[in-house]
Amino acid sequence: MNAEIIAVGTELLLGHTINTDAAYVARELSDIGVNLLFSSTVGDNPERLHAAVKQALSRSDLLVTTGGLGPTEDDLTKQTVAQAAGKKLVLHEEILKEIEAFFKNRPGACGENQKRQAWLPEGSTVLANVIGTAPGCAFETDAGKIVIMLPGPPSELIPMLHHEAVPYLMKREHASIVSKNVHVFGKGEGQVAEMIDDLVQGANPTAATYAKDGEMFVRVTARAETPEEAEQMCAPLVQEICSRIGDCVYGVDAESLEELVVKELSARGMTIATAESCTGGFLAKRLTDIPGASAVIGTGVVTYANAAKEKLIGVPHAVLETYGAVSSETARAMAEGVRRLAGSDLGVGITGIAGPDGGTAEKKVGLVYLALSDGKTVLVHKIPGANRNRTRDWIRYTAASRALDMVRRYLEGISLTEGSPEDGTGLFPVE
Amino acid sequence: MNAEIIAVGTELLLGHTINTDAAYVARELSDIGVNLLFSSTVGDNPERLHAAVKQALSRSDLLVTTGGLGPTEDDLTKQTVAQAAGKKLVLHEEILKEIEAFFKNRPGACGENQKRQAWLPEGSTVLANVIGTAPGCAFETDAGKIVIMLPGPPSELIPMLHHEAVPYLMKREHASIVSKNVHVFGKGEGQVAEMIDDLVQGANPTAATYAKDGEMFVRVTARAETPEEAEQMCAPLVQEICSRIGDCVYGVDAESLEELVVKELSARGMTIATAESCTGGFLAKRLTDIPGASAVIGTGVVTYANAAKEKLIGVPHAVLETYGAVSSETARAMAEGVRRLAGSDLGVGITGIAGPDGGTAEKKVGLVYLALSDGKTVLVHKIPGANRNRTRDWIRYTAASRALDMVRRYLEGISLTEGSPEDGTGLFPVE
Numbered sequence: 001m002n003a004e005i006i007a008v009g010t011e012l013l014l015g016h017t018i019n020t021d022a023a024y025v026a027r028e029l030s031d032i033g034v035n036l037l038f039s040s041t042v043g044d045n046p047e048r049l050h051a052a053v054k055q056a057l058s059r060s061d062l063l064v065t066t067g068g069l070g071p072t073e074d075d076l077t078k079q080t081v082a083q084a085a086g087k088k089l090v091l092h093e094e095i096l097k098e099i100e101a102f103f104k105n106r107p108g109a110c111g112e113n114q115k116r117q118a119w120l121p122e123g124s125t126v127l128a129n130v131i132g133t134a135p136g137c138a139f140e141t142d143a144g145k146i147v148i149m150l151p152g153p154p155s156e157l158i159p160m161l162h163h164e165a166v167p168y169l170m171k172r173e174h175a176s177i178v179s180k181n182v183h184v185f186g187k188g189e190g191q192v193a194e195m196i197d198d199l200v201q202g203a204n205p206t207a208a209t210y211a212k213d214g215e216m217f218v219r220v221t222a223r224a225e226t227p228e229e230a231e232q233m234c235a236p237l238v239q240e241i242c243s244r245i246g247d248c249v250y251g252v253d254a255e256s257l258e259e260l261v262v263k264e265l266s267a268r269g270m271t272i273a274t275a276e277s278c279t280g281g282f283l284a285k286r287l288t289d290i291p292g293a294s295a296v297i298g299t300g301v302v303t304y305a306n307a308a309k310e311k312l313i314g315v316p317h318a319v320l321e322t323y324g325a326v327s328s329e330t331a332r333a334m335a336e337g338v339r340r341l342a343g344s345d346l347g348v349g350i351t352g353i354a355g356p357d358g359g360t361a362e363k364k365v366g367l368v369y370l371a372l373s374d375g376k377t378v379l380v381h382k383i384p385g386a387n388r389n390r391t392r393d394w395i396r397y398t399a400a401s402r403a404l405d406m407v408r409r410y411l412e413g414i415s416l417t418e419g420s421p422e423d424g425t426g427l428f429p430v431e
Numbered sequence: 432m433n434a435e436i437i438a439v440g441t442e443l444l445l446g447h448t449i450n451t452d453a454a455y456v457a458r459e460l461s462d463i464g465v466n467l468l469f470s471s472t473v474g475d476n477p478e479r480l481h482a483a484v485k486q487a488l489s490r491s492d493l494l495v496t497t498g499g500l501g502p503t504e505d506d507l508t509k510q511t512v513a514q515a516a517g518k519k520l521v522l523h524e525e526i527l528k529e530i531e532a533f534f535k536n537r538p539g540a541c542g543e544n545q546k547r548q549a550w551l552p553e554g555s556t557v558l559a560n561v562i563g564t565a566p567g568c569a570f571e572t573d574a575g576k577i578v579i580m581l582p583g584p585p586s587e588l589i590p591m592l593h594h595e596a597v598p599y600l601m602k603r604e605h606a607s608i609v610s611k612n613v614h615v616f617g618k619g620e621g622q623v624a625e626m627i628d629d630l631v632q633g634a635n636p637t638a639a640t641y642a643k644d645g646e647m648f649v650r651v652t653a654r655a656e657t658p659e660e661a662e663q664m665c666a667p668l669v670q671e672i673c674s675r676i677g678d679c680v681y682g683v684d685a686e687s688l689e690e691l692v693v694k695e696l697s698a699r700g701m702t703i704a705t706a707e708s709c710t711g712g713f714l715a716k717r718l719t720d721i722p723g724a725s726a727v728i729g730t731g732v733v734t735y736a737n738a739a740k741e742k743l744i745g746v747p748h749a750v751l752e753t754y755g756a757v758s759s760e761t762a763r764a765m766a767e768g769v770r771r772l773a774g775s776d777l778g779v780g781i782t783g784i785a786g787p788d789g790g791t792a793e794k795k796v797g798l799v800y801l802a803l804s805d806g807k808t809v810l811v812h813k814i815p816g817a818n819r820n821r822t823r824d825w826i827r828y829t830a831a832s833r834a835l836d837m838v839r840r841y842l843e844g845i846s847l848t849e850g851s852p853e854d855g856t857g858l859f860p861v862e
Contacts, residue, residue, distance in 0.1 A: 012470075013457060013467055013469075013470055014457050014458065014461050014467060015453065015454030015455065015456070015457030015458040015461070016454075016458070016641060017454075018449060018450075018451055018454050019449075019450060019453070019454070020449055022446065022450070022472070023446030023447075023448075023449050023450070024446065025446070026444060026445050026446030027445065027446040027447070030445050030446070036444055036445060036474075037473075037474075037479060038444075038471060038472070038473060038479070038483075039443075039444055039471065039472040040469060040470065040471035040472070041453070041469070041470040041471070042468075042469060043467075043468075048468060048469070052469075210447060274712075274733070276712075279716075279719075280712075280715050280716050280718070280719025280720075280724070280728075280731070281705075281707075281711075281712030281713070281714070281715030281716040281719065281731055281733065282712070282716045282719075283712070284711050284712030284715075284716075284733040285710075285711050285712040285713045285715075285716045287711070288710075288711025288712065288713075288733070288735060288785075288827075289711075289823070289824070289827075291786070291787055291788060291823060292788075293711070293735070294735055294736065297711075297733075297735055298734075298735050298736025298738060298739050299732075299733065299734065299735065299736065299738075299739040299743065300711070300712055300732065300733030300735070301730075301731070301732050301733070301743075302705070302712065302715040302719070302728075302730065302731030302732070302733075303729075303730065304719060304724070304725055304728055304729050304730065304731070305725065305729025305730065307729060307730075308729050308730040308773065311772075312730065312732075312743075312772070341742075341743070342739065354719075355722070356722055357722060357723075392720070392722060393720070396719075396720075
């Protein structure tokens, strides 16, 4: 099935809003094996939208539109698409009731504009909107082309796409699709691609690699008559991929490293404290992004200055003098120092050079030491100074990610790759 | 001049990369008065790209393509566009020399593929690439249509667009464009739009409002023969807008609140310390996003737990017991407590309910108290519980923004709107 996407909205066309909707739709369509040929954006202009819809219906089997379903004057997608597809708009009484009910408990009246949202092209399947008032719809033209209209706000589009539009398409094809994401930290996309080279050749299930924010994931997708069958087709491939990549896999369909760490600590009734220099609070921020983080993190310190490292968490003056603020020794003292201060089970210390300035020949921008103390031993990792032109943001983000991954590995009892004394990495007793 | 954009790349079409290039190009084009009609994305497919280029050249005066200029096999924009526009590719010797020089000091050889980048459509103006090896180009078709080709990576596209492509277009039109952004915190886009309603009607200079991340800005753009003239045309309008909006304007062409605060503190030789509960390190993270932040922030604490508030920064147990962790009194004690701990000039305290859980009828999700102490007095602000469905992220981000804005107002000596004793807001003596 060949498809194309038309995003409607002057704010998208003029670049005031980035068009993320098209990406969401494209990914879901390609996951179910739909062949996407074009994606375009038009403003809130009925003539140009009409022409674009006509062209799409002449060359593609499926047209997905995003945006322009709301109650305001410039929301003209439904009328224009219906006209271009040769369909009348008909009133859906049950939608009208829902819209009126929506406004009952809210300020502002349910005016005629709001009620316009209850009109859909004849023969439409209603796609429910669980967030807003504008329903989506799907219908077939007389020429057998499928048209799906989705709302513009991503918070409304994403659930409707996933829970309404995709099942509508799958039902037509008597097929089900299941996707599984294998999340990996500590190996690059290229490395993983080589490891699973022979596994990405298949047509069903498929496997593909993606890079994202210093991590990567492998998506496995299977297509079958029932979700159960598709699930069963994914399972052995997911297992093989996990076993090849090994302990760098942190989860299948996991949310994020921070969510995993908060959940795992919480499940064990354990607590953690953070001492951050170069990341400046980014690790604490990411942990507390997760609702319920208060069960596992009560204390964090940002010891950006040496004086703060000494005063707040007792990093010895001699350590800072002898080894410098960016050193294995300082990271160790920070991790154990904040653990003691907080009285927590674990303590994490991060110190490094986030740049763009502050690097030297010996200690390059991007050099970061990370330490994790459980009160008995301290584990130290090192991220060497970046060779490539990494940004301050990237260095800080990935340093926090690496700290989260250290905690994950500690909790999962994954044995350590051996450290090197010259590097200051490895396991040390708490002093 | 009517224009359209074609973004080339299978990764864009399939949604693996979000198409931000089109938004950058659209904004710059609309800033210089170009009328954008369509924006589309095609994969790395020569037939479909050829058809899309043909269509664009038949209906628009200007075509801007993004992507597909690199050295790999699927980089086919130049050949395909040149063919569709009826132009031969010719070798540019000086580009070839630059590409060879680029590879002299780098690993990897300068192969034939790399050298292909030195071939451009005949009659092209070369658009320099200050980041990568693939140059862009601009040329005119025999039918008088303008074609501009830009590289895909945003780090290469953005400077080429701004410093090469836009001046190319302006030179053709014997015109210059200048834009000024008036940055506003503390008033919504709707409020500001009403205040400057009559000022957004003009055609040259233009003024338009934009919302972004809980802030808004007004962009003023003028078009004239020289940049100086355009600058002079902007000035009175910018001044009038600033004077109407008043002290909620935090800067013209300012980078961000955090950058402004770090610069202003640094210029005054002042230091700041942060004590965060609901924001969990987000404020410290945003301050330390700014290179050079170490001059102004040495210490921050994340006192997520009550015990941490007491132990680290001396919030009295009685205050927590009597007023609760989310209260004006706790925020005040946090601000002054962290200031004393750090020995800094200023201390900021933030405590609130970020949600999604933890709200009560009295203290709703979104309620945040912010305090700023200079050792003599403490200023307290309150963000009331959100009525609308704000996310945890949004509540945390805007709370940090509000704290930054408090510091800005303090430094600029902006007199306070009066607080209210029942609310716990206003100025209090340090206890």
